[in-house]
Amino acid sequence: MAGGKKKEVKKETGLGLSFKKEENFGEWYSEVVVNGEMIEYYDISGCYILRPWAMSIWEIMQVFFDAEIKKMKIKNCYFPLFVSSSVLEKEKDHIEGFAPEVAWVTKSGKSDLEIPIAIRPTSETVMYPYFSKWIRGHRDLPLKLNQWCNVVRWEFSNPTPFIRSREFLWQEGHTAFATKQEADEEVLQILELYRRIYEEFLAIPIIKGKKSEMEKFAGGLYTTSVEAFIPNTGRGIQGATSHCLGQNFAKMFEINFENEKGEKGMAWQNSWAYSTRTIGVMVMVHGDDKGLVLPPKVSSVQVIVVPVPFKDANTQGIFDACAATVDTLCGAGIRAEADYRENYSPGWKYSHWEMKGVPLRIEIGPKDLANNQVRAVRRDSAAKVDISCDSLAGKVKDMLDDIQKSMFDAATQKRDACIQVAKTWDEFKEALSQRKMILAPWCDEEEVEKDVKDRTRGEMGAAKSLCSPFDQPELPEGTTCFASGKPAKKVDLLGKELLDYQLLVRSSSIFKLFELLVLMYFSWSTH
Secondary structure, X not given: OXXXXXOOOEOOOOXXXXXXXXXXXXXXXXXXXXXXXXXXXXXXXXXXXXOHHHHHHHHHHHHHHHHHHHHOOOEEOOOOOEEEHHXXXXXXXXXXXXXXXXXXXXXXXXXXXXXXXXXXXXXXXXHHHHHXXXXXXXXXXXXXXXEEEEEEOOOOOOOEOOOEOOEEEEEEEEEEEOOHHHHHHHHHHHHHHHXXXXXXXXXOOOEEEEOOOOOOOOOXXXXXXXXXXXXXXXXXXXXXXXXXXXXXXXXXXXXXXXXXXXXXXXXXXXXXXXXXXXXXXXXXXXXXXXXXXXXXXHOOOOEEEEEOOOOOOOHHHHHHHHHHHHHHHHHOOOOEEEOOOXXXXXXXXXXXXXXXXXXXXXXXOHHHHXXXXXXXXEOOOOOEEEEEHHHHHHHHXXXXXXXXXXXXXXXXXXXXXXXXXXXXXXXXXXXXXXXOEEEEEEOOOHHHXXXXXXXXXXXXXXXXXEEEXXXXXXXXXXXXXXXXXXXXXXXXXXXXXXXXXXXXXOOOHHHXXXXXXXXXXXXXXXX
């Protein structure tokens, strides 16, 4: 502070990233999520600590989604984490789809459990025995429940923070209806909410569509999804799914009801979920060589205010102006904070908050104080503008809105540049080699889909059907499937999927270093 003893400014180095996004995507991603204070590595491989900077993003999306589903009369509940083996194995197709990933509790202390207990990979088999108990007549329908919880899937593939982890957070909705029409309507209502999460909050363009029979949810009737794209990897990624389960689970768990006429009926069911994977997709799409780039709608700090006192400046006046700026912005509903730390230089703070992806930085120095203004610097474009304090809140709101829109527009432009139409196998292969997603005429036959996978399989995974987009172009008469030559029934979106990207962080030195250090720490602390 002015007049006080001058504190030594801490000289910090190493804030920059060691890897560039274009040159080594896996290493870059590992650095960004750690240096950006999103996650910390844990001593169990595939498990991660979600730090407040990441958790706040999840909470913002949760507030939106929870309010929207409550408008649909969906109620929150909570079911136990543990599943008995007899219940889990009741629905054969379902458990076969998850069997390799199910974690089992086999001991209590030093004693073996008589019957092993599974940890939920998803909750259909946890919840539906009780749906059967609670649903008796048509007045008990619809039954619409959601829970915010964690699930465990003991993946043996290479773990990737947010994208592929052994434990993750999600919401999962489970609903039951008297008719298929009601179930079909809800599937699309929920899918639209997922679109809004990606496009309106995370500024990521998606494609809505229906999964193929091979890619649908195990045991379900059909699956719809929102599909995103990671340009730097040339891979699509399933953003969230909304499933119509049909009556398969109702049959297995005897979820029956009596209608108005006294006739027996079987419930139609849905399940739907999105997870913390959303955060990883956001990092991958928007991040750059300085670190995170957060869309304003999900950033817990939308504006960071940094005082810039020079030698012999009115330091107290600058600090007071920063405090007034924060008060003005917070009063207008903008999430703003100031960085008053005196042991860091302004330049170090700039780099720190750029690494964390804060959408807008406001700098206040002696000149700004004299001119009753602030300097605003955008994280997405680095554009700078001086703003009068008299119009501060309105101008900052406009800038944040423009950043949100600009990020979505830039991501859409990059995504669209990576979508190619292919009408023949040769065109498909060429587009695939250029790391594109492909729109192609499709016969929609399972054997042909298997053949496409087999013919494109390599070290970096195989091409697959990502979805059949709902927005379908008109197919000219006589159009044939690019892969089989049979009559085409629709246009399909195909490509390679990020979840099959085995080399994403396989060689990540940062990943290995953090795990090694954590393991060493726990080893020392227990001896």
